[in-house]
Amino acid sequence: MGRWQPDSRGRLQEAALALYSERGFDQTTASQIAERAGLTERTFFRHFVDKREVLFGGSTVLQDHVVAAVAGADATDGPMQAVGRGLAAAADMLGAGRKDLIRQRHGVISANPELRERELVKLSDCGAAVAAALIKRGVRDLLAHLAADAAMTVLRSGIERWAYGDDDRSLAMVMDELLADMKALLLSASAIPVLASQSTDIEPESQHV
Amino acid sequence: MGRWQPDSRGRLQEAALALYSERGFDQTTASQIAERAGLTERTFFRHFVDKREVLFGGSTVLQDHVVAAVAGADATDGPMQAVGRGLAAAADMLGAGRKDLIRQRHGVISANPELRERELVKLSDCGAAVAAALIKRGVRDLLAHLAADAAMTVLRSGIERWAYGDDDRSLAMVMDELLADMKALLLSASAIPVLASQSTDIEPESQHV
Numbered sequence: 001m002g003r004w005q006p007d008s009r010g011r012l013q014e015a016a017l018a019l020y021s022e023r024g025f026d027q028t029t030a031s032q033i034a035e036r037a038g039l040t041e042r043t044f045f046r047h048f049v050d051k052r053e054v055l056f057g058g059s060t061v062l063q064d065h066v067v068a069a070v071a072g073a074d075a076t077d078g079p080m081q082a083v084g085r086g087l088a089a090a091a092d093m094l095g096a097g098r099k100d101l102i103r104q105r106h107g108v109i110s111a112n113p114e115l116r117e118r119e120l121v122k123l124s125d126c127g128a129a130v131a132a133a134l135i136k137r138g139v140r141d142l143l144a145h146l147a148a149d150a151a152m153t154v155l156r157s158g159i160e161r162w163a164y165g166d167d168d169r170s171l172a173m174v175m176d177e178l179l180a181d182m183k184a185l186l187l188s189a190s191a192i193p194v195l196a197s198q199s200t201d202i203e204p205e206s207q208h209v
Numbered sequence: 210m211g212r213w214q215p216d217s218r219g220r221l222q223e224a225a226l227a228l229y230s231e232r233g234f235d236q237t238t239a240s241q242i243a244e245r246a247g248l249t250e251r252t253f254f255r256h257f258v259d260k261r262e263v264l265f266g267g268s269t270v271l272q273d274h275v276v277a278a279v280a281g282a283d284a285t286d287g288p289m290q291a292v293g294r295g296l297a298a299a300a301d302m303l304g305a306g307r308k309d310l311i312r313q314r315h316g317v318i319s320a321n322p323e324l325r326e327r328e329l330v331k332l333s334d335c336g337a338a339v340a341a342a343l344i345k346r347g348v349r350d351l352l353a354h355l356a357a358d359a360a361m362t363v364l365r366s367g368i369e370r371w372a373y374g375d376d377d378r379s380l381a382m383v384m385d386e387l388l389a390d391m392k393a394l395l396l397s398a399s400a401i402p403v404l405a406s407q408s409t410d411i412e413p414e415s416q417h418v
Contacts (some may be wrong), residue, residue, distance in 0.1 A: 019405070027413075040220055047220060068267065078396035079394060079397075080394050080395065080397050080399070081397075081398070081399055084398060084399060084402060085402060087401050088401050088402045088403065088404050090406045091401065091404075105413055107284050113330075116328045116330070117327075117329070117330055120326070120329040120330060121325070121326055121329060122335055124329055133373075140386075142366070142390065143390060144369065144393060145366060146362065146366065146387065146390055146391050146394055147394050148291045149362040149366070150359075150362070150391065150394065150395065153355065153358040153359070153362070154227050157351070157354060157355065157358070161351065166286075170403075172401045175401055176400055176401045177394070178351075178355065179398055179401070181223055181351065181352060181355055182355050182359065182395055183395040183396060183398065185288060185289050185352060185356050185359065186289065186359065186388070186391055186392040186395055187392060188287050188289050188290075188394075189289035189290070189293060189392065190289070190290055190384055191293070192293045192296050192297050192300065192384055192385045192388065193293060193294060193297045193381075194379075194381055195297050195298065195301045196302075206248065
């Protein structure tokens with residue numbers, strides 16, 4: 001089997017990530033991306049509404065995959081089993097991607113505050129959607145949000161660790177290990193200490209909202 | 210003891226939150242805030258660099274408190290004990306604040322996508338700072354980030370639950386309960402299932418970065 005030839009969308013994505021990495025996101029135009037990919041600007045805009053969508057188009061697809069898996073979990077699955085299925089769906093989708101491209105994407109986003117904000121919003125939206133899917137399954141609100149947040153932590157750290165790791169473990173395996181690490185960490189947690197000043201009756205000097 | 214009279218800063222904060230809630234953040238000017246507080250615009254700008262700082266000035270102070278407590282934890286404290294001290298410091302600072310103002314702040318931020326992004330960035334920055342403080346204590350990178358993320362989940366949900374709750378429990382108690390809930394949730398987690406498609410050898414149709 002020869003080297004896999006990416007389709008137009010894949011070629012545009014590769015070219016865009018390479019250019020964003022080389023000269024920065026703000027300094028790259030759609031026309032330059034198309035040129036690098038050996039395609040026309042019109043083709044670029046047939047695949048992506050703008051430069052940002054190259055980076056974030058996949059986030060929506062990922063969220064849909066994760067939420068569908070959570071919603072479709074067995075009726076007997078508890079909240080963490082259901083989010084486990086969501087994480088499996090994410091591993092399934094992302095595991096087919098290329099680590100070098102994921103690393104490039106991560107580097108581009110980290111270097112740009114605006115893109116970093118957008119990434120945080122996307123992750124937060126995904127967490128909210130997972131929580132909503134859990135609530136629909138009958139999980140009470142608070143637990144649904146905690147489970148969804150834990151899942152997002154594992155997903156985000158898992159992708160990063162998997163993409164930058166130099167071993168051949170699957171993304172699902174890496175996330176499994178992170179879940180186990182979180183479990184061990186929380187087991188070691190003790191009660192939150194009450195500070196001396198909490199028991200005093202002194203009026204606050206200035207308000208802290 | 211009579212009703213506590215807030216200082217100028219507190220009065221400006223109260224006036225700003227009331228106006229942001231009534232007419233929206235974008236529709237409120239610094240001059241209107243000053244007028245409502247019975248102070249001059251000059252006084253407003255002596256306390257806040259801009260309208261946003263009324264909402265986010267406290268976030269930096271909070272982060273500094275949390276990080277200092279994590280860094281100052283006993284040498285024998287594990288990562289979750291250290292973040293527990295950070296959460297205690299947060300409870301100490303915020304517990305002195307007024308729930309009605311915290312609810313107003315939350316409402317204003319939720320209603321405005323730009324403010325919501327900023328809040329996510331602030332929380333992410335705080336998490337990164339906590340992780341850095343843990344790494345300095347000798348916690349390995351990955352565990353430091355997991356512990357910091359868990360702490361931010363507990364902090365964010367805790368503040369919300371505490372501010373909107375109708376009981377008299379302290380913020381530290383609310384966060385304690387959330388930690389226990391997270392622990393129970395993670396204990397119930399099972400291995401992330403491996404989906405059938407992960408074992409196939411088919412080339413991906415399109416790349417997922």
